[in-house]
Amino acid sequence: MPExxxxxxxFCTFYLDKLFFGVEVEKVQEVIRYHAMTxxxxxxxxxxxxxxxxxxxxxxxxxxxxxxxxxxAADRQPMNVVVxxxxxxxxxxxxxxxxxxxxxxxxxxLPPETLAGETRKLISGVYKLDGRLLHAVDLGAVLQIAEARxxx
Amino acid sequence: xxxxxxxxxxxxxxxxxxxxxxKEFLVESNEGLDQLDRxxxxxxxDPEEKDLxxxxxxxxxxxxxxxxxxxxxxxxxxxxxxxxxxxxxxxxKMRLDPQITSGLLAMGDVLRELLGNxxxxxVEGDRNVEPVVTRLSxxxxxxxxxxAADAATADTAPEARKKTTKRVAKKRSKAAVEPLSVxxxxxxxxxxxxxxxxxxxxxxxxxxxxRGPAVSANNIRVDVGLLDKMxxxxxxxxxxxxxxxxxxGSQQDSGFVSAAQRLNLITTELQESVMxxxxxxIGNIWNKLPRLVRDLALSCGKQVRVEMDGAETELDKTIxxxxxxPLTHIVRNAVDHGLEMPEERRSxxxxxxxxxxxxxxxxxxxxxxxxxxxxKGVDLEAVREKARQxxxxxxxxxARMSERELLNVLxxxxxxxxxxxxxxxxxxxxxDVVKTNIEKIGGTVDLQSVEGKGTALKIKxxxxxxxxxxxxxxxxGERFAIPQVSLLELVRLEGDGVGKGxxxxxxxxxxxLRGSLLPLVSLNGVLGLDRKKQQEIxxxxxxxxxxxxxGLIVDEINDTEEIVVKPLSNLLKGLLCxxxxxxxxxxxxxxxxxxxxxxxxxxxxxxxxxxxxKQMHARNEDGRMESEAWLLTRVGEEGRIAVPxxxxxxxxxxxxxxxxxxxxxxxxxxxxxxxxxVRLSQLLNLPGTDAGEVLPVIVTSxxxxxxxxxxxxxxxxxxxxxxxxxxxxxxxxxxxxVLQQRVTDLLDVHxxxxxxxxxxxxxxxx
Numbered sequence: 001m002p003e004x005x006x007x008x009x010x011f012c013t014f015y016l017d018k019l020f021f022g023v024e025v026e027k028v029q030e031v032i033r034y035h036a037m038t039x040x041x042x043x044x045x046x047x048x049x050x051x052x053x054x055x056x057x058x059x060x061x062x063x064x065x066x067x068x069x070x071x072x073a074a075d076r077q078p079m080n081v082v083v084x085x086x087x088x089x090x091x092x093x094x095x096x097x098x099x100x101x102x103x104x105x106x107x108x109x110l111p112p113e114t115l116a117g118e119t120r121k122l123i124s125g126v127y128k129l130d131g132r133l134l135h136a137v138d139l140g141a142v143l144q145i146a147e148a149r150x151x152x
Numbered sequence: 153x154x155x156x157x158x159x160x161x162x163x164x165x166x167x168x169x170x171x172x173x174x175k176e177f178l179v180e181s182n183e184g185l186d187q188l189d190r191x192x193x194x195x196x197x198d199p200e201e202k203d204l205x206x207x208x209x210x211x212x213x214x215x216x217x218x219x220x221x222x223x224x225x226x227x228x229x230x231x232x233x234x235x236x237x238x239x240x241x242x243x244x245k246m247r248l249d250p251q252i253t254s255g256l257l258a259m260g261d262v263l264r265e266l267l268g269n270x271x272x273x274x275v276e277g278d279r280n281v282e283p284v285v286t287r288l289s290x291x292x293x294x295x296x297x298x299x300a301a302d303a304a305t306a307d308t309a310p311e312a313r314k315k316t317t318k319r320v321a322k323k324r325s326k327a328a329v330e331p332l333s334v335x336x337x338x339x340x341x342x343x344x345x346x347x348x349x350x351x352x353x354x355x356x357x358x359x360x361x362x363r364g365p366a367v368s369a370n371n372i373r374v375d376v377g378l379l380d381k382m383x384x385x386x387x388x389x390x391x392x393x394x395x396x397x398x399x400x401g402s403q404q405d406s407g408f409v410s411a412a413q414r415l416n417l418i419t420t421e422l423q424e425s426v427m428x429x430x431x432x433x434i435g436n437i438w439n440k441l442p443r444l445v446r447d448l449a450l451s452c453g454k455q456v457r458v459e460m461d462g463a464e465t466e467l468d469k470t471i472x473x474x475x476x477x478p479l480t481h482i483v484r485n486a487v488d489h490g491l492e493m494p495e496e497r498r499s500x501x502x503x504x505x506x507x508x509x510x511x512x513x514x515x516x517x518x519x520x521x522x523x524x525x526x527x528k529g530v531d532l533e534a535v536r537e538k539a540r541q542x543x544x545x546x547x548x549x550x551a552r553m554s555e556r557e558l559l560n561v562l563x564x565x566x567x568x569x570x571x572x573x574x575x576x577x578x579x580x581x582x583x584d585v586v587k588t589n590i591e592k593i594g595g596t597v598d599l600q601s602v603e604g605k606g607t608a609l610k611i612k613x614x615x616x617x618x619x620x621x622x623x624x625x626x627x628x629g630e631r632f633a634i635p636q637v638s639l640l641e642l643v644r645l646e647g648d649g650v651g652k653g654x655x656x657x658x659x660x661x662x663x664x665l666r667g668s669l670l671p672l673v674s675l676n677g678v679l680g681l682d683r684k685k686q687q688e689i690x691x692x693x694x695x696x697x698x699x700x701x702x703g704l705i706v707d708e709i710n711d712t713e714e715i716v717v718k719p720l721s722n723l724l725k726g727l728l729c730x731x732x733x734x735x736x737x738x739x740x741x742x743x744x745x746x747x748x749x750x751x752x753x754x755x756x757x758x759x760x761x762x763x764x765x766k767q768m769h770a771r772n773e774d775g776r777m778e779s780e781a782w783l784l785t786r787v788g789e790e791g792r793i794a795v796p797x798x799x800x801x802x803x804x805x806x807x808x809x810x811x812x813x814x815x816x817x818x819x820x821x822x823x824x825x826x827x828x829x830v831r832l833s834q835l836l837n838l839p840g841t842d843a844g845e846v847l848p849v850i851v852t853s854x855x856x857x858x859x860x861x862x863x864x865x866x867x868x869x870x871x872x873x874x875x876x877x878x879x880x881x882x883x884x885x886x887x888x889x890v891l892q893q894r895v896t897d898l899l900d901v902h903x904x905x906x907x908x909x910x911x912x913x914x915x916x917x918x
Contacts, residue, residue: 036740037741038630038733038740038741038742038743039630040724040727040730040743041628041630041679041680041681041729041743042679042680042727042728042729042753043724043727047723047724049741050733050741050743051741052735052739052740052741055387055388055391055735056718057718057720057721057733057735057741058721059720059721059723059724061723087721087722087723088721090721090723143723145723
């Protein structure tokens with residue numbers, strides 16, 4: 001989400017199937033490697049499971065499923081981007097972690113009209129970087145999983 | 153709040169000190185006002201209680217004084233006029249009547265509101281206090297004209313009081329008069345209030361010196377947030393302990409093992425202590441009820457006396473919070489629907505004043521709360537009629553419904569028997585909400601009613617929600633924790649038994665458990681987990697959800713464990729089947745099953761069958777024959793003794809070598825307690841075999857005290873209707889009956905318990 005004009009914004013970045021995504025760095029609590037998960041039967045499909053984060057039980061959301069992308073190859077273990085929310089920590093399951101990048105608000109653009117499906121609602125926009133685009137994830141929307149109806 | 157406290161150590165000292173004082177003021181004033189509510193209601197019943205009046209006066213006086221100093225003019229003005237009124241009452245210039253009580257209670261409400269504003273906004277806000285000031289002033293005026301004569305003495309009053317005070321002081325040494333009477337005895341017309349206050353604060357000091365230090369030296373105020381944090385940390389510690397204990401099993405190092413055991417003991421003790429810090433007496437919420445009842449009773453013209461028994465019974469803070477609203481609702485209901493108008497009561501030979509009894513006590517790790525009234529009871533015919541009208545049941549069904557079923561109808565959503573919707577109850581939020589809220593915290597509600605005699609509502613709730621014993625089971629490759637509260641028993645079918653034991657009614661699996669059909673639910677099925685192929689073994693966990701019993705088929709039963717309950721994220725709140733999650737010894741997360749939710753999800757008991765089951769129960773209640781489950785044991789060579797299964801907590805085996813002696817009694821260490829053992833063969837004078845190296849023991853407990861009954865062999869469990877032959881007049885036996893075609897003596901566990909425990913207590917005390 002664009003901040004005041006002129007203020008550079010830092011994004012914690014990650015990859016999902018070669019696509020480049022980012023979350024505002026101040027919303028990220030920590031980034032951790034793969035953690036064993038306990039699946040939650042009957043939960044929406046996007047819920048990857050529960051992880052034990054130093055005694056705290058954290059719900060993990062599979063971002064690939066949330067963004068209606070192809071499933072991760074079975075032999076690839078997802079990484080956790082743990083974000084802070086009003087309802088405690090939530091983990092986003094991603095393929096790979098990238099660097100923290102600084103973006104100029106001037107490079108921000110709203111998602112194009114042609115972008116279809118769930119993705120449009122979950123991406124607040126893109127930052128045009130050198131040679132690639134950073135998809136800014138709209139955390140609030142991503143965590144509205146009640147709308148992601150499909151059940152395990 | 154915490155931040156405010158912390159900021160005291162940095163720069164703006166002056167400001168934060170002020171904040172501290174205001175905070176203190178808010179806490180104290182709110183406590184004072186709560187006390188005021190209670191005292192006023194009590195005073196109304198017993199207007200001669202000078203102590204109560206003095207306590208009320210002190211509360212308001214303090215509020216007024218402090219608010220003046222801190223600069224809260226609205227509070228000060230309201231408290232001032234209230235104080236004037238109170239001083240008039242205290243001096244006997246006025247008598248308390250319902251109008252004055254209501255006025256003073258309203259004053260308390262306004263003050264509370266202002267305090268709330270200060271807490272939230274830091275200022276008193278724009279609440280208009282004129283109406284309540286006028287109301288109180290009007291009450292004051294009422295007496296002013298009649299007491300005009302008193303004003304004449306106003307000038308000399310301070311002088312006079314000094315003398316009075318001295319005189320009283322002297323008198324006090326003769327007769328035992330409470331220090332408070334200093335103030336009570338002093339005449340205080342309106343114009344000398346200021347002087348009177350001085351005297352009062354003198355008395356105030358005196359009393360706080362007398363009572364204050366004893367209490368305050370041993371108590372400190374602690375922020376609830378801090379307690380919550382401690383509880384969380386202890387939870388973590390318990391988990392870490394479980395992990396270490398699991399690891400200890402594979403270790404040889406005796407130093408490590410003994411350190412781990414010490415850690416285990418300390419953790420358990422710490423857990424108990426921290427749990428205790430979160431305990432609050434149920435009186436904390438009960439105390440608000442007399443005021444509520446008074447207002448209600450007044451508004452519907454009834455007379456109600458509230459009695460409390462066991463107000464000191466302690467419960468975890470979170471549970472106290474959770475039952476506050478349901479309790480209020482139940483009490484409202486009792487006053488509004490349960491109790492009759494005074495005339496009606498008199499005409500049926502009851503006292504005009506209705507009685508509302510609140511009772512609380514601990515029993516078997518749970519807290520029982522009973523709210524009973526001596527009103528007219530539930531009009532079952534009206535319920536029947538209403539249930540039919542509302543289309544909840546068909547006319548034919550309605551006609552056949554038993555008393556118990558009819559009472560259960562009251563808990564259905566949208567049901568109200570109130571003839572009309574009053575402003576007290578019948579607003580659509582009914583007993584169903586009460587029931588759901590109580591069940592949410594793992595409790596149960598039971599309604600009993602005798603027409604014309606009254607209604608009693610019994611609530612059973614767990615002591616705490618944070619750490620609970622649970623059975624760990626595996627199904628579909630996942631581990632699940634099943635709260636032990638809902639667990640009745642475990643049934644294991646092997647080999648042939650699986651095929652034979654599980655039968656089908658139109659495709660729905662059932663199991664014959666001691667003669668009655670137990671509906672079965674497969675956990676894998678309900679949760680959509682991978683089913684295993686035909687199994688060699690079936691594990692049935694028999695669970696109790698509300699008044700339904702069902703069997704849950706799981707792949708594997710692991711163990712029982714103390715688990716720390718952690719709530720699920722709001723993201724997952726729509727899931728019926730889970731009550732939370734916990735972290736297991738190996739660090740993985742396991743879901744805690746919500747037995748109620750599971751039953752709902754699996755629609756375990758259709759309404760029809762529910763009814764059939766209940767009718768069966770009803771018949772048992774009506775009939776002479778008792779059907780009870782009995783544990784059959786052999787005692788001595790030949791003795792056949794049956795113990796009611798309801799008295800049996802656990803079956804244990806103790807090695808003879810673990811038996812110790814204490815004051816002539818055999819005892820064992822059991823779950824951190826010293827449990828006395830009773831050899832039934834000796835107690836009942838049955839020729840005994842010399843018991844082997846291992847003693848089969850039936851553990852029974854009453855009021856938290858356990859007793860082990862040593863038998864020679866545990867043979868079977870049977871449930872059948874029996875005709876008890878009570879002619880048998882032997883000690884410790886209820887009588888005898890034919891059980892499984894053999895004459896069997898029925899043990900009177902209470903009698904055994906009573907005799908042994910007296911003996912045991914004497915030993916322990918000596």
